[in-house]
Amino acid sequence: MRKHILYIAILISYSLNAQEVYKRTLKLMGSRFDISVVANNTVEGNSFINIAVNEISRIEKLISSWDSNSQTSIIIKNAGIKPTKVSPELFELIKRSLVLSKLTDGAFDISYASMDNIWKFDGSLKTMPSKEAIKNSVSKVGYKNIILDKEKLTVFLKLKGMKIGFGAIGKGYAADKAKQLLISKGVKAGIINASGDMNTWGKQPNGDYWKVAITNPLNKNNAFALLPIKNGAVVTSGNYEKYVIFNGKRYTHIIDPRTGYPSTGITSVTVFAPKAELADALATSVFVMGTKVGLNRINQLPNIECIIIDDKGEIHTSKHININKL
Numbered sequence: 041m042r043k044h045i046l047y048i049a050i051l052i053s054y055s056l057n058a059q060e061v062y063k064r065t066l067k068l069m070g071s072r073f074d075i076s077v078v079a080n081n082t083v084e085g086n087s088f089i090n091i092a093v094n095e096i097s098r099i100e101k102l103i104s105s106w107d108s109n110s111q112t113s114i115i116i117k118n119a120g121i122k123p124t125k126v127s128p129e130l131f132e133l134i135k136r137s138l139v140l141s142k143l144t145d146g147a148f149d150i151s152y153a154s155m156d157n158i159w160k161f162d163g164s165l166k167t168m169p170s171k172e173a174i175k176n177s178v179s180k181v182g183y184k185n186i187i188l189d190k191e192k193l194t195v196f197l198k199l200k201g202m203k204i205g206f207g208a209i210g211k212g213y214a215a216d217k218a219k220q221l222l223i224s225k226g227v228k229a230g231i232i233n234a235s236g237d238m239n240t241w242g243k244q245p246n247g248d249y250w251k252v253a254i255t256n257p258l259n260k261n262n263a264f265a266l267l268p269i270k271n272g273a274v275v276t277s278g279n280y281e282k283y284v285i286f287n288g289k290r291y292t293h294i295i296d297p298r299t300g301y302p303s304t305g306i307t308s309v310t311v312f313a314p315k316a317e318l319a320d321a322l323a324t325s326v327f328v329m330g331t332k333v334g335l336n337r338i339n340q341l342p343n344i345e346c347i348i349i350d351d352k353g354e355i356h357t358s359k360h361i362n363i364n365k366l
Contacts, residue, residue, distance in 0.1 A: 120200030151207030212320030
């Protein structure tokens, strides 16, 4: 799922103190990553950033479905044939993904990768796909057909042609792992921004918490809220660029893996959580579940908050979030 970094403006205060913020922008996992660390000098800053880059690249090799030699690709090749033994790390990531699927009633589902791409959002789709085509497009989707054996550390996709993908959780997970590794190396503060999956820790050199400005996608010139992020993650997902309109109804590129129909009614979702992996998955899920059900689910989860902007530009928030309007 594409994350629109235009929704989040990172406000970084630079300091004349001994420590400064060092930042690098590069392409990883097929997306833009902005890695910022607080360090004493350029050499140290670059060294820390290199550590993060190497860790993110390692995660990409683990979960990539494009690399035919990756564990994920081997799982897919063996779909409907036999279980695949995987590393404990990948096993636990898939296990957590299935927990999230149950939590969201299937709105989040890594087997979404099995869908036939009958919806096109490049301007080529002139008529709405038939009900039969939509139904068939999700015939091999279903997290309950992902079988895990914790004793043997194996993963088995029950249906031939079934696939898994980590597009809605992978970048968040990579950001979490990079943050964890940098902290273990003594980095006191920083930001890993994976195309809108943003993970922070520590404070800026001037002592302030990192802050994000939340922008209404229907009025992108003005931010409506400025929020501090205290050692946590924030993920903003949006769909204002990719959509089609049939019979006056707007269908977005975020597809409900349970039905094959695109989500409707929401333009952007911002989720605040302790980890980017969780925020990433929940942002996707809220889009699919819709405003009412999505907020209800978020309100039941500890330490999770959410801001939704619907397709009319109205703002909806979870119970405990505190928005300081600009």
